[in-house]
Amino acid sequence: MTPLPAASLDLRPSWGEIALRGGLPILVSLALPFLLHFVVGPALGPYPTKLLVDVGIAIILAVSLNIVNGFTGQFSIGHAGFMAIGAYTAASVTYYGSMLIWETAERQAGFLPAGEWLLCGGCLVGGAVAAVFGYLVGLPSLRLRGDYLAIVTLGFGEIIRVLLQQTNSQLFSSDEIREAGRRELFPPPLGGALGFSDIPKYGTLFWVFTFAVLTIWVSYRLKVSAAGRAYLSIREDEVAARSIGIDITKYKVRAFVIAAFLAGIAGGLYAHSGVILSPKDAGFQRSFDVVIMVVLGGMGSISGTTLAAIILTLLPELLRDLQQYRLIIYALVLIVMMIVRPQGLFGVHEIWEFFGHKRLGTRRGGRT
Amino acid sequence: MTPADATLHIDDISISFGGLKAVQAFSLAIPKGGLYGLIGPNGAGKTTVFNLLTGVYPLKTGRIHLDGRRIDGLKPHRIAEAGMARTFQNIRLFGELTVLDNVRLGCHVRGKHSLSATLIRTPHHVGQERAITSRSLELLAIFGLDDRADVQARNLPYGDQRRVEIARALATEPTVLLLDEPAAGMNSQEKLRLREMIRSIRQQFGLTILLIEHDMGVVMDVCEQITVLDYGLTIAVGTPAEIQSNKAVIEAYLGTPSELPDGASV
Numbered sequence: 242m243t244p245l246p247a248a249s250l251d252l253r254p255s256w257g258e259i260a261l262r263g264g265l266p267i268l269v270s271l272a273l274p275f276l277l278h279f280v281v282g283p284a285l286g287p288y289p290t291k292l293l294v295d296v297g298i299a300i301i302l303a304v305s306l307n308i309v310n311g312f313t314g315q316f317s318i319g320h321a322g323f324m325a326i327g328a329y330t331a332a333s334v335t336y337y338g339s340m341l342i343w344e345t346a347e348r349q350a351g352f353l354p355a356g357e358w359l360l361c362g363g364c365l366v367g368g369a370v371a372a373v374f375g376y377l378v379g380l381p382s383l384r385l386r387g388d389y390l391a392i393v394t395l396g397f398g399e400i401i402r403v404l405l406q407q408t409n410s411q412l413f414s415s416d417e418i419r420e421a422g423r424r425e426l427f428p429p430p431l432g433g434a435l436g437f438s439d440i441p442k443y444g445t446l447f448w449v450f451t452f453a454v455l456t457i458w459v460s461y462r463l464k465v466s467a468a469g470r471a472y473l474s475i476r477e478d479e480v481a482a483r484s485i486g487i488d489i490t491k492y493k494v495r496a497f498v499i500a501a502f503l504a505g506i507a508g509g510l511y512a513h514s515g516v517i518l519s520p521k522d523a524g525f526q527r528s529f530d531v532v533i534m535v536v537l538g539g540m541g542s543i544s545g546t547t548l549a550a551i552i553l554t555l556l557p558e559l560l561r562d563l564q565q566y567r568l569i570i571y572a573l574v575l576i577v578m579m580i581v582r583p584q585g586l587f588g589v590h591e592i593w594e595f596f597g598h599k600r601l602g603t604r605r606g607g608r609t
Numbered sequence: 610m611t612p613a614d615a616t617l618h619i620d621d622i623s624i625s626f627g628g629l630k631a632v633q634a635f636s637l638a639i640p641k642g643g644l645y646g647l648i649g650p651n652g653a654g655k656t657t658v659f660n661l662l663t664g665v666y667p668l669k670t671g672r673i674h675l676d677g678r679r680i681d682g683l684k685p686h687r688i689a690e691a692g693m694a695r696t697f698q699n700i701r702l703f704g705e706l707t708v709l710d711n712v713r714l715g716c717h718v719r720g721k722h723s724l725s726a727t728l729i730r731t732p733h734h735v736g737q738e739r740a741i742t743s744r745s746l747e748l749l750a751i752f753g754l755d756d757r758a759d760v761q762a763r764n765l766p767y768g769d770q771r772r773v774e775i776a777r778a779l780a781t782e783p784t785v786l787l788l789d790e791p792a793a794g795m796n797s798q799e800k801l802r803l804r805e806m807i808r809s810i811r812q813q814f815g816l817t818i819l820l821i822e823h824d825m826g827v828v829m830d831v832c833e834q835i836t837v838l839d840y841g842l843t844i845a846v847g848t849p850a851e852i853q854s855n856k857a858v859i860e861a862y863l864g865t866p867s868e869l870p871d872g873a874s875v
Contacts, residue, residue, distance in 0.1 A: 245719040245740055245782075252743070253736030263730045459728060466727045466738065467717055470706070474714050477703035484663055484697075485781050486689030486718025495724065589705055 270454050278352075278447035290446060294514050296554045297449035298507050301456045303534035303550040304543055305503030308460060310532065311541035311589070312469060313496040314476025315382050319394030320504050320531045322401040325523030326374055327367030327505025328512035329405065329431050332440045334363030335513065339441055340415045348441045360443035364452065364509030368502040374401075375501025379494035398528050405520035406434045413439070436519035437512070444514035452510060456503050460543050463499070472496060473541065473589070533571060537578060539585030544592040549585075610638035612674035616817040617785045622661055622671030622681075631657045633841045635671075637819075639785075639834075644811055644818045646832035648825075648852075650861055653838040655821045656698055659787050662819075663695050664688045676784055690718050694783035696774045698790045698821075704763030708754060708773050711762050712745035715780025748776045751813075752806075768799050772806075779810065785817045786810075792824040800827055807831050829853065837861065 254262075282290045306320045338359050339346045349356040374397075381393050408431035412418045421430070431437050463469045471492050474482040482489055512518050521527075530553070538549030557567050578585070587595070612618040615638035622635050632654040639645050647655050660666045662673060664685040673681040680691050694715075703711050720741065726734040749755040752772040757765060762773060771791060778786060788807070792800050804827055811818055822828045828835060829849040837845040837852060839861040845852055852858055 245716060245737070245744065246721075248740035248744065249720070249733060249737035251736070252739040253732040256732060259730055259732055259735065462728050462730065466734070467713070467720060467722045467741065468724070468727045470710055470714050471717060471722070473706055473710075474703050477705055478701050480665065481697065481701035481703065482714075483665075483685035484689060484695055484701075485715050485777060486686045487714070488684075488686045490684075499724075 267454075267458055270458065271451065273454055274447045274450035277450050278445060282446045291515070292555065292558060293446055294444055294449050294510075296551050297446070297453045298444075298511050298514070299531075299534065299550040299554045300453045300547050301449075301503055301507035301510070302531045303538065303546040304453075304456050304460050305500045305507070306531050307535050307538075307541065307543065307546045308463065308472070308503075309496050309500045310535050311539070311546065312464065312472035312476065313493060314540075315493065315496070316387060316391045317378075317382075317394040317497070317500075318391050318525070318528050318532050319378065319396075319398035320500070321525075321527035322378075322394075322398035322523050323371040323375060323501040323504035324508035324511065324527070325398075325401055325405065325518075325520070327364070327371045327508030328518055328522060329367075329437065329508075330370045330505070331360070331363035331367035331509030332437050332512040332518055333429065333431065334366055335359050335443065336437070336440050337412075337418060338363070340412075340418055344415045346439055346441050348443065352447075356441055357443045357445070357448065360441075360448060360509070360513055364448075364506045367509040368505035371505025371508065372498045372502040375497040375499075375504075376494060378501070379497030382493050382497065383490055395525060395528070398523055398525060402520045402523040405431060405523060408433050410435065411437060411439075432518070434520060436517040438517040440512050440516075440518065442513060442515045444510045444512070449510050449514075452506050456506075457543060457547065459499070459503070464541075464543060468492070476541075533575060536575065536585055539587035539589065541589035542585065542587040542591055545585060545587035545590075548592070610640065612672075612679075613677045615639055615674070616641045616643070616676055617662075617819065618672075618674040619658075619662070620672045620674075622658075622668055622673065624657065624661060624666055624669065630841050632661065632838075635838075635841075635843060637836055639817050639819060641817060642811070642815065644807070644820065644831060644833055646828045646835040646849075647819060647821045647838065648823070648828055648835060649838035649844075652840075653861075654841040655838055656789055657841075658838070659695055659789055659819075659821065662688075662787060663693055686718070689781055689783075692782070692784035693787065694778035694781045694785070695787035696771070696778055696789055696791060698793065700767075700770050700774055702762040702770055702774055702777070704761065706762060707759050708749065708762050708765065709742070709745055709758040711773055712748055712776050712780050713741050715748075715777040716741040716744055718781050745776075745780060748780055749773075751810075752776050767794055771795075775806075775810070779814060783814075783816065785819065788818060788820045788822075790821055790823060792822055792827045800824060803827065804831050 302320060302324060309315050309317045336346050339356060378394060378397050382390050385393060408428045409425055410430060411432040412421060412430050471487050474487055475489050475492055479489055534549040534553050535546050538545035557564060617639045619635060619637045623633050624631050635658055649655055661668055664683060668681040672679060675691050675693060678691060680688050720737050746755055749758055754769060754772060792803055795803060808831060810816060820832060832849060835849055835852045836843055837858050844857045844861055845855045
């Protein structure tokens with residue numbers, strides 16, 4: 242047999258083919274945010290639009306957690322911690338940024354005004370900061386597994402929550418910000434227990450679904466590639482994975498970093514969706530909501546977790562009157578699921594595999 | 610044999626778990642293309658030797674050279690990269706994944722997988738995925754399993770699972786293959802085929818093989834040289850004929866007459 246690198250060279254497609262086969266579907270899928278923003282949103286009105294924004298954010302959170310919990314088989318229940326880090330970071334960037342540049346944190350009108358690009362940058366910075374924490378939390382995953390790792394991630398979320406409570410009060414005018422000294426700026430002025438308010442409402446359908454589509458795209462490309470197989474092999478059997486040369490350290494930490502980055506972006510969008518950020522957002526409750534989405538949708542199934550994120554975000558709205566029983570219903574649904582279908586709705590598979598289509602990743606020969 | 614001459618050169622390796630000396634001063638040198646056997650009663654430390662070779666247990670004393678390169682102290686995935694592949698006594702396939710994915714994972718170590726190339730799907734990445742897939746199918750075809758490529762590995766019959774595991778190990782393009790009881794659970798027909806398969810893959814892939822096996826028919830037939838372990842100690846080394854007549858080996862397997870209780874007769 243020829244060595245793999247040489248064999249790879251022979252089978253290499255051209256950049257044109259890559260652009261056509263890979264780039265085109267992505268461009269088409271990026272039409273979705275435009276459609277939602279300009280057609281669906283205005284047609285539905287403000288309240289359903291807000292719900293759709295929540296759905297989009299839930300999709301990013303669930304699909305990103307699926308990379309850790311589903312693909313790699315690590316049990317993380319601190320996802321809200323990463324989200325909160327991203328949220329506070331992005332909120333600081335846009336709020337204080339707007340204050341310093343434009344003297345006000347009011348939302349700017351129009352489609353994609355300068356302020357919204359500040360949001361885009363803020364989300365990416367928020368994601369990057371969350372990714373650094375993802376690296377730190379990923380390290381113990383090398384030594385701990387199962388319940389013990391879950392405890393560490395849970396503790397991480399709680400630490401973030403407590404730290405956020407200890408932050409300074411928010412600065413509400415540009416003069417205050419310019420004159421702030423070390424006492425006001427350290428710990429950073431993120432509002433403490435009172436919360437971070439007046440964040441410009443840039444979390445539009447366009448941005449939320451642009452990032453949601455990109456998240457699904459990143460997650461899918463990971464899944465149907467050599468990297469995705471490596472993640473799954475770690476979930477299946479670490480000893481066997483190591484014996485065939487998989488660097489499980491690298492892949493575990495990388496899964497945490499990617500998931501944290503995407504959760505940070507989700508947090509950034511959440512912060513700008515018209516809420517007052519509070520330390521509670523880093524808490525256990527929110528992490529658990531995301532875990533339930535992944536478990537119900539199927540550990541490892543991107544389409545399954547997406548569907549679960551949509552359903553579980555809309556369900557409380559449909560069952561308005563049952564709001565206070567939501568947790569009881571959650572618990573019951575989980576118990577029933579664990580008994581009837583422990584692998585989740587779709588297991589590791591994607592929805593279309595149940596309709597006779599082979600998983601793209603296992604298709605013989607040809608394109609993968 | 611010096612480390613430079615032997616493909617696999619093991620020099621004086623030992624490990625203890627608490628007070629139990631699982632492997633003591635084990636040494637072995639296998640020349641290129643050699644097919645050596647490792648036998649001994651249950652608990653003799655055979656699998657422990659494999660775990661030391663593949664880095665599952667970190668080595669405290671002794672040296673291991675693979676193709677003249679020192680590999681002890683390396684992480685398991687580096688040892689695999691250096692050219693050591695193994696199968697497991699209790700088959701360890703990735704059960705939820707397809708047979709094809711199992712073998713494709715074996716190819717992983719020979720490829721380059723950067724995150725950016727994966728996300729952008731660069732021509733090199735796509736070419737590599739194609740090469741990995743076609744190579745994996747070729748390997749499966751050698752074992753007559755190419756028609757099972759899309760089956761979940763855990764749904765295969767036992768004998769097929771063993772063959773998939775060997776195919777996965779071969780996909781890493783090893784120089785040394787460690788087989789841990791490949792005949793376990795096989796019927797006599799399958800064992801006959803296994804002997805043929807071991808010989809033919811050695812030939813085809815230019816392998817150096819170390820084989821743990823309880824089935825004496827298989828060991829005595831295929832191995833050129835056999836090492837016998839008992840309680841972590843090497844009690845005999847020799848050709849199959851020498852081992853069969855070795856007194857210490859017979860004692861290790863069957864015990865000595867003096868161990869019988871008073872008054873009992875054989």
